[in-house]
Amino acid sequence: MSNDRPLVLPGETIDLSLIPSHPKNPLRLGPGLRHIPPSDIVPTAAGELITNPVKNSMWVEYNSNRYIPSQNDIILAQILRSTSDFYLCSLAPHTPPATLPHLAFEGATKKTRPVLLPGQLVYARVSLANAHMDPELECVHASTGKADGLGPITGTGCIFDVSLGFARRLLMARPAQDGGLAVLEMLGGEEGGGMAFETAVGRNGRVWVGSASARTVVVVGRALQETDRGRLGVEGQRRLVKKLVREMS
Amino acid sequence: MPLDTSTYNLALLRVDGRRWNELRRVHAQIRTQAAADGSSYLEMGHTKVMCVVTGPSEPGPRRGTGGGGAGGAGAGGAAEVVVSIVIAGFSSVDRKRHGRGDKRTLELQSTVANALAASLHIHLFPHSQVNISLHVLSQDGSLLAALINAAALACVDAGIPMTDYVAACTAGSTSTYAANDEGADPLLDLNHQEEQELPGLTVATLGESDRVVVLVCESRVQVSRLEGMLAVGVDGCKQVREILDRVVREKGRRMVQEGTVEKGIGLNEMDVD
Amino acid sequence: MPRDAEPSLNEKQFVITALQENLRLDGRELDQYRPLELSFGDQYGAADVQLGKTRVLAKATAEVTVPYTDRPLDGIFTIATELSPMASPAFEVHRPTETEVLLSRLLEKTVRRSGALDTESLCLVAGQKCWSVRVDVHVLSHDGNLIDASCLAVVAALRHFRKPDTSMDAGVLSVYTPAEREPVPLSWLHSPFCVTWSFFGEEGEIAVLDATWLEEQVRVGSCTVSLNKHGEICQIAKLGGTPVDAVSLLQCTSVALTKVKEFSGLLDRKLAEDLKRRDKGGFMSELRAENDR
Numbered sequence: 084m085s086n087d088r089p090l091v092l093p094g095e096t097i098d099l100s101l102i103p104s105h106p107k108n109p110l111r112l113g114p115g116l117r118h119i120p121p122s123d124i125v126p127t128a129a130g131e132l133i134t135n136p137v138k139n140s141m142w143v144e145y146n147s148n149r150y151i152p153s154q155n156d157i158i159l160a161q162i163l164r165s166t167s168d169f170y171l172c173s174l175a176p177h178t179p180p181a182t183l184p185h186l187a188f189e190g191a192t193k194k195t196r197p198v199l200l201p202g203q204l205v206y207a208r209v210s211l212a213n214a215h216m217d218p219e220l221e222c223v224h225a226s227t228g229k230a231d232g233l234g235p236i237t238g239t240g241c242i243f244d245v246s247l248g249f250a251r252r253l254l255m256a257r258p259a260q261d262g263g264l265a266v267l268e269m270l271g272g273e274e275g276g277g278m279a280f281e282t283a284v285g286r287n288g289r290v291w292v293g294s295a296s297a298r299t300v301v302v303v304g305r306a307l308q309e310t311d312r313g314r315l316g317v318e319g320q321r322r323l324v325k326k327l328v329r330e331m332s
Numbered sequence: 333m334p335l336d337t338s339t340y341n342l343a344l345l346r347v348d349g350r351r352w353n354e355l356r357r358v359h360a361q362i363r364t365q366a367a368a369d370g371s372s373y374l375e376m377g378h379t380k381v382m383c384v385v386t387g388p389s390e391p392g393p394r395r396g397t398g399g400g401g402a403g404g405a406g407a408g409g410a411a412e413v414v415v416s417i418v419i420a421g422f423s424s425v426d427r428k429r430h431g432r433g434d435k436r437t438l439e440l441q442s443t444v445a446n447a448l449a450a451s452l453h454i455h456l457f458p459h460s461q462v463n464i465s466l467h468v469l470s471q472d473g474s475l476l477a478a479l480i481n482a483a484a485l486a487c488v489d490a491g492i493p494m495t496d497y498v499a500a501c502t503a504g505s506t507s508t509y510a511a512n513d514e515g516a517d518p519l520l521d522l523n524h525q526e527e528q529e530l531p532g533l534t535v536a537t538l539g540e541s542d543r544v545v546v547l548v549c550e551s552r553v554q555v556s557r558l559e560g561m562l563a564v565g566v567d568g569c570k571q572v573r574e575i576l577d578r579v580v581r582e583k584g585r586r587m588v589q590e591g592t593v594e595k596g597i598g599l600n601e602m603d604v605d
Numbered sequence: 606m607p608r609d610a611e612p613s614l615n616e617k618q619f620v621i622t623a624l625q626e627n628l629r630l631d632g633r634e635l636d637q638y639r640p641l642e643l644s645f646g647d648q649y650g651a652a653d654v655q656l657g658k659t660r661v662l663a664k665a666t667a668e669v670t671v672p673y674t675d676r677p678l679d680g681i682f683t684i685a686t687e688l689s690p691m692a693s694p695a696f697e698v699h700r701p702t703e704t705e706v707l708l709s710r711l712l713e714k715t716v717r718r719s720g721a722l723d724t725e726s727l728c729l730v731a732g733q734k735c736w737s738v739r740v741d742v743h744v745l746s747h748d749g750n751l752i753d754a755s756c757l758a759v760v761a762a763l764r765h766f767r768k769p770d771t772s773m774d775a776g777v778l779s780v781y782t783p784a785e786r787e788p789v790p791l792s793w794l795h796s797p798f799c800v801t802w803s804f805f806g807e808e809g810e811i812a813v814l815d816a817t818w819l820e821e822q823v824r825v826g827s828c829t830v831s832l833n834k835h836g837e838i839c840q841i842a843k844l845g846g847t848p849v850d851a852v853s854l855l856q857c858t859s860v861a862l863t864k865v866k867e868f869s870g871l872l873d874r875k876l877a878e879d880l881k882r883r884d885k886g887g888f889m890s891e892l893r894a895e896n897d898r
Contacts, residue, residue: 161613173610176610176694177610177694200614201409201614202611202612202613202614202617203613203614203615204613204614204615236615239618239619239622240615240619241615241616241619241620241623241630242613242615242616291615297619297622297623297626297628298626298628300619300623301623301628301629301630301632302632304630305630305631305632327632330632331632435706435709435710435713436710438703438706438710439706439707439710439844442703442706442707442844442845443844443845444845445845446844446845446846447844447845448845449845450826450845450846450847450848533841537848537851538848541848542850542851542852543808543809543848543849543850543851544843544848544849544850544851544854545843545845545846545847545848546843546844546845547828547841547842547843547854548841548842548843548844549838549840549841549842550714550718550840551718552719552720552837552838552839553837553838554836554837554838555832555836555837555838555858555859555862556836558838558841558855558858559855562851562854562855563851566851
């Protein structure tokens with residue numbers, strides 16, 4: 084593991100052999116790396132350097148608590164207030180607000196647009212993020228006009244704060260295999276007695292857990308938070324789930 | 333000066349000649365200041381308090397946290413209740429300067445603000461502010477109770493919708509905590525002397541219910557005595573509520589008589605006979 | 606001034622619906638405290654209280670000063686609270702927020718005005734010299750229920766504290782260093798503890814102990830009761846908020862008494878453990894034997 088994922092520190096020089104080279108695709112840099120023209124690539128964060136030769140991309144994987152918006156991230160935002168054209172939303176406490184245009188919802192027109200109250204949650208995509216402007220959000224896919232599951236969050240449920248790295252692991256296509264996170268599957272599976280719940284994971288370190296039963300929400304939320312805080316492995320997660328189910332039943 | 337409580341057992345009379353369940357004379361007036369939206373003047377014995385209410389109005393420029401009172405619900409959807417209390421230097425026997433940043437005053441401000449926010453319908457006035465300014469002219473015990481009563485009256489005068497009166501009074505117990513006297517009687521409405529010597533608490537209730545808005549006890553007392561004191565206090569609050577109500581109705585009746593207000597316009601919920 | 610982030614509507618609603626089913630987000634019972642940890646520093650008079658993610662450090666110090674002119678026979682005892690930006694970005698240095706004022710008033714009423722510390726014993730030379738005992742309360746992390754945690758930290762710090770021994774000889778006051786004479790504990794009369802109830806629901810009918818920060822933001826009222834284990838109320842503060850039935854307030858007080866007895870037992874046990882730890886080498890006991898003579 085340590086061989087293919089070297090640890091880098093901010094300002095280090097990256098070994099040239101690590102940088103993927105692809106005949107056609109341009110090199111893509113992800114979070115934690117900075118390109119200093121003409122040809123230097125310097126890490127700006129401490130973490131594991133991950134490279135993907137197929138997509139010709141590389142980034143630094145690190146865990147942190149402060150969310151910095153970047154384009155196409157799916158996030159859970161909280162409406163702060165409404166202005167004439169857009170909603171102001173908070174992505175994380177004590178950060179500049181993001182804007183969510185009134186028309187950036189599925190099928191929204193000037194006359195039919197969703198009315199959101201301050202404090203309500205929306206599941207949204209970051210459509211614009213750069214260092215000099217407030218980030219912009221959207222709840223609709225710009226080209227297809229479909230919501231794709233984005234939009235205001237309703238129903239009984241609660242938000243749980245987790246670390247950013249944990250949220251990213253949850254968002255992986257196969258969290259159990261790639262991220263070592265089987266806790267949600269276990270809760271819904273036989274260890275958790277087949278609980279029925281839904282989740283919405285935001286890359287800003289927020290997870291919404293919804294279920295008709297408040298008890299399920301509490302169990303799932305605690306399982307997520309304790310897995311994150313205790314950095315539990317799959318075995319630890321299994322034990323945690325069993326313990327929680329026993330406690331709460 | 334130690335208070336001689338020994339005579340109480342002989343005659344069952346307190347230092348100022350009251351019985352255990354007697355309030356002091358409560359005298360109150362509303363609409364004392366013509367310029368204000370609402371105003372009141374209240375005496376409970378020798379404790380004299382004046383209150384002026386402005387609002388609900390647009391919030392002015394933010395002052396420092398030192399002078400302001402407390403927000404009610406705090407949420408953007410409701411008005412903020414801001415209380416400022418000025419304790420006059422001549423109000424107590426030994427002249428003392430009370431700075432604005434005095435922690436006790438700040439605590440009183442926050443208590444009065446939160447107590448009234450519970451009964452005022454501030455959610456009807458988003459993005460606004462209710463300013464309550466209280467002036468203490470003379471102190472003789474039960475200060476917090478007098479402040480709450482005066483503020484409640486002034487809010488009635490200002491016409492701010494509210495669930496019911498918040499009425500407050502104090503209750504005490506006849507012997508000090510050290511005496512560990514099981515037969516201690518509860519007392520109603522403490523004056524300054526009694527407040528210094530005896531355990532006491534301030535109770536404020538909402539309207540005629542038994543529901544307690546404010547309960548402040550600042551002295552040592554056995555848990556077993558709390559129940560009796562609280563019962564007497566709650567009962568006293570009901571008496572105070574009656575008195576406040578009478579004051580408001582009397583004023584309303586006079587205003588109709590004088591023709592200041594036409595009957596039936598502004599006095600819908602007041603049954604004027 | 607940065608304001609604290611408000612919880613979202615979903616969170617507010619969920620906290621209340623869960624409470625109506627007797628559920629809390631961290632799986633506790635309604636009248637259950639979070640895991641409480643109390644530890645003492647290497648120096649005398651430093652107490653560190655952790656209540657879940659809330660953490661409060663209290664440090665007691667003493668110095669010789671001149672007593673106040675109007676109280677020549679009393680020593681000076683102050684409690685200083687500071688809520689720094691370390692605890693939450695909403696707190697600023699040297700700008701007391703309402704939370705801070707109410708916290709320091711509560712501690713003052715609970716510990717100082719209830720006479721927990723015998724201030725007369727702090728007097729060295731009447732009208733000229735006395736001890737000034739000061740407790741600094743630092744909130745290191747704020748996740749609700751600062752009051753109970755701070756009060757426990759203050760009482761623990763003061764009970765753990767030892768002030769330098771002194772003697773009066775022919776009008777000469779001498780203060781001994783810890784090497785010369787083992788420092789002496791303060792003259793402590795009773796240990797008050799705060800128990801804070803938070804009320805939820807339209808009528809304030811749900812009462813919850815040890816609210817987290819999220820719960821504190823949602824609650825409609827609170828009531829702090831300070832008691833000692835002998836069942837004496839030192840202070841009650843329900844400063845406004847939604848009205849609560851008088852009878853349920855009385856019930857809250859009696860539950861608070863059992864909690865206070867638990868705190869009291871915990872503190873006694875921790876103090877005894879700490880004493881044993883310090884006593885290990887026998888060196889301290891030797892010094893103490895010298896003192897007793």
